[in-house]
Amino acid sequence: MFEPTNANPLLRLQEFSVAFNDSVVVDSLSLTVNAGETLAIVGESGSGKSVSALGAIDLLPSNATVSGQRWLEEINLNQLTKRDWNGIRGNRVGFIFQEPMTSLNPLHRIGKQIGETLRLHQGIGGQAARTRAKALLEQVQLPRPEELLDAWPHQLSGGQRQRVMIAMAIANNPALLIADEPTTALDVTVQQEILALLKELRDRHGMGVLLISHDLNLVRRHADRVCVMYQGKVQETGSVVDVFDKPKSDYTKALIAAEPEGRPAAPVNATPLLTTHQLSVSFKRPKTGLFQRQPPAFDALKATDLSISPGETLGVVGESGSGKTTLASAIMRLVASQGEVTLGDATLSQLSGDALRRQRHRLQMVFQDPYGALSPRMPVFDIVSEGLHFHYPNLTPAEITERVHRTLREVGLPESCAARYPHEFSGGQRQRIAVARAIILEPELLVLDEPTSALDRTVQKQLVTLLRELQARRQLSYLFISHDLAVVRAMAHRIMVLKDGEVIEQGDCLEVLANPQHAYTKALIKAAHLD
Structure with a gap:
């Protein structure tokens, strides 16, 4: 030794x-x-x-x-x-x-x-x-x-x-x-x-x-x-x-050996599902004094164009502060933004109130922290079924129960999990519950914000496999945000690199990782030891 x-x-x-x-x-x-x-x-x-x-x-x-x-x-x-x-x-x-x-x-x-x-x-x-x-x-x-x-x-x-x-x-x-x-x-x-x-x-x-x-x-x-x-x-x-x-x-x-491996199935439909045009987000800076002038706004996300097709995964990478989560929040209409966001036949950037809420079942979000994303006071059944009561009000209790059990099975959890509380599960199991809560509404697009960062490598591999299977089965589109380039390589068809709120490089995932053009992308790949 x-x-x-x-x-x-x-x-x-x-x-x-x-x-x-x-x-x-x-x-x-x-x-x-x-x-x-x-x-x-x-x-x-x-x-x-x-x-x-x-x-x-x-x-x-x-x-x-x-x-x-x-x-x-x-x-x-x-x-x-x-x-x-x-x-x-x-x-x-x-x-x-x-x-x-x-x-x-x-x-x-x-x-x-x-x-x-x-x-x-x-x-x-x-x-x-x-x-x-x-x-x-x-x-x-x-x-x-x-x-x-x-x-x-x-x-x-x-x-x-x-x-x-x-x-x-x-x-x-x-x-x-x-x-x-x-x-x-x-x-x-x-x-x-x-x-x-x-x-x-x-x-x-x-x-x-x-x-x-x-x-x-x-x-x-x-x-x-x-x-x-x-x-x-x-x-x-x-x-x-x-x-x-x-x-x-x-x-x-x-x-x-528990390194994420393999590649996602190729999408069969090239018609864009989600598009953004000149999407940008600015935040006001606080005044430093009572009589000081208002400082210029901070541009967290600069004019960004992107598209995602049915069954396709767009990986978004970059350091903290690069604008990854801001981009996701703007697409989800969780922060005020400028520009246009279109999902299929709906221009989300022009909707508000009940009209926007009625579209939310079409795009769902899975958050980074599986510990903080689930209410500790609700059993899994209530967590997973909560959205059904708003988006599908005509479902009977028996139909809701059947959907919850079917969705839990689909993400690899037994039906008996429905009666338990989040603290009774591991991090990987909690993330599966979060995925179940999202897909039970039958969305067309999932926004995944660092869904594997808090998980062990073996659990990451299991979750990547699950997400790829769900995508192939349901033709789901993913906006996949991650700082882990090994996971992105196993998940994404295309990749977008953000720095200081601006897209500096994008293209086919394997091509960008193998032949990066921008010095910043090269630095990210070198730090991840993918070069």
Whole structure:
């Protein structure tokens, strides 16, 4: 097994187990994280990755039972009091959580949140804390750090928020940094920047890094060793080269092979279903002062023409802020826009009120987050059938029940799911429920906004297969938005590249990915390692 030269163990877990009530979720885990190295834990959702990390530093809920040995350098973690733990977390151990928007306090400015950890662990406050916070923002390569100190979390992009989380995690020069899915939902170029930054900080400060990720491509490029987990148990551990090039367990082999593959069936009808003409979206900028002039509007989407035929998928790619979701929202008539949107024989851009609502069954949207897109207070039956009551008011209860059950079966879920609630399902199952809610209305077009970004690679592959089958069976058209070019390659017939709200390149998907013409497209492909 690979060990770095002069290995200095930071974190050691021996026969470490975690149970919730009578359910064992981590079973006899043993691992070591050394100074100056990155150990990655990989596996599907529910494999025990995050629970292992949270349990190691005593962040699990009270109903969790932890057993086994835990050491941080010379400290026996099993003997710590609550006060001792408060002195270690955020000080000797830094933690980067998966979703920075929910991890940052929306009611406090960035400078105050960074300053809080400095005050708690180093007693630094006032101007000294602000100066140190500014230096930390510079260290994580954020532009205009003085301005960002006074910004609110919602004013930052996903990549900027993640950098703020890193700044908070390294504020007290920790010996160990735990990064739990630090690049999920970030664009490929931002992913590379974040992980390159973590490597630079690791080398500069001699930290050990425990990286939790389901993205095997990123792990292969940025980790030294890897631990593969499945259903709470370690399948194999070793150097990245050994595990990826010579996997021993069948599960590891299946995990490595779970790359989206294949191509969608060719559309049979070239007549456009959806067209946009000179579609654009502008947002007003707030005034900086009471007597200041109104600043010019921000053009989130510039005049855009596109068309999608029945049974065709148009992939839309680009970094955060490029205008992808704004384009989708404008087509769905969820934001005010200029220009024309036509769906078949209906000019949607000229409709409003009830006339627009009556057209909505023809185009539906599947959102990025399967956790936030479904009401936690409604059973699956009510979630899936809700739209039927408005668009098909003449259906009898028996007909509605039959449609719900048939649609659940079509997306690969048993009828018994109808009586359960969203929290009882995995992320992939929730996304299938979201797809069922959309297709039960028999739409002609689905707008899919990053539908696979929060899912493991094996679940992504399953969802891609499902979407292609539905498309072939129903002749559905897709507007497929994603930052994952491997998924786009498996899904899209044509591809459109957006940058700063403007289309810079479009064409046949395989042609564009194989022979990109624009430098920005080339950079995206290089970051995704598709070149």
